[in-house]
Amino acid sequence: MRILDRYLIKSFITTLLFSFVALYTIFLIVDMIENLEEFLDNGMGFFKIAEYYFYFFPEILKLLVPVAMLLSTLFTVGRLSGLNEITAIKSGGISLYRFMAPLMILSILVSGIHLYFNGWVVPKANIAKNDIEREYMNKGSSVGSIYDLYFRESPIANLHMKSYNSNQQKGFSIGLEYFTNVDSPRLNKTIEANSISWDSVANNWMLYEVIIRQFNSKNIESVARKNSMRIELTLTHEKIIDLKRSTDEMTFDELRSYLSLLKNGGKNVDLEMTDYYGQYAFPIANIIVVLFGVPFASVKKKGGIAVQIGAALVISFLYLIFTKVSQAIVLGTGLNPIIAGWFANGLFFVVGIINLIKTRT
8 A cells, every 4th residue: 555655645746746837837927928018117127027926936836736736636636547547446445535545644734834834934925025016116115104093092092193104103193082981981081292203212102292181071171281291002113014014914923913903903804804714724725625636536537638627727716716705705694704714615625525425435
């Protein structure tokens, strides 16, 4: 059995590498044709274009892995079926379950690597890629200034900042509102300031030209003015920078922290959390395609390689379309975002198991 396992894994990995190269070459040619004129117009030379695609490669590889896994499964098992080797293996008393065991183990290993790659390698490459786009292609924007920042400082406090310059670490036209409690909120204090600056040594804020108003149940109780005052806020300079960063530049840990910041700031992040959990679920597609691919390709079919390619394309598109549609539908029912994020993978996994059971082993 070890000889058969080694033979199967060697054939699978060889086909997998070939699939990667073929798919990426197609993408590279199409993307270069589409963007070559823009590259040249913006003064990007050969080495800068090569650098751009070097940093773009991880993002593309992230999407190509499940498709390449599916192609490799269909071609490897399909070739064995076409040569009647699957029939010979079954005649030797080896079931389809035992035959596909090394492919399942390999797919689990690939899924683990894929998860780490998507969550912690791709975002770092995207930072460099986006920097090139901002510098040469006028795409996106640097952090610079942020305008009309609204943030829920706490359950009983709101913050408004007219503008914030991240380079100077300084904001203008600040307003803070404090309420009595969450259940029956009543405004009891406001702080207005002409400007605010971040003290990186003390890790707090300094307000300038400050007006503090205290309220009772009927009218203003007191007004105090100060030239400057320090204030502790949960919103720090680093968190404001995170609010401006592109989510594709964040690792999974940073993205979770960013979404928590938005949620604490009063924003409904169910849609973003669904996408976050969906990114964790996406690498499981590598296991699902093996579950679908092995039973499908193990049965000898007319049409040969054309049928295998057609099946790979159909299954890939169905999976991608259903993933996005199901997330929107499940989220619309009010269920937890984690269910919406994992729903498509869970359903395809169950269908794959049923399909495997129904296949003659």
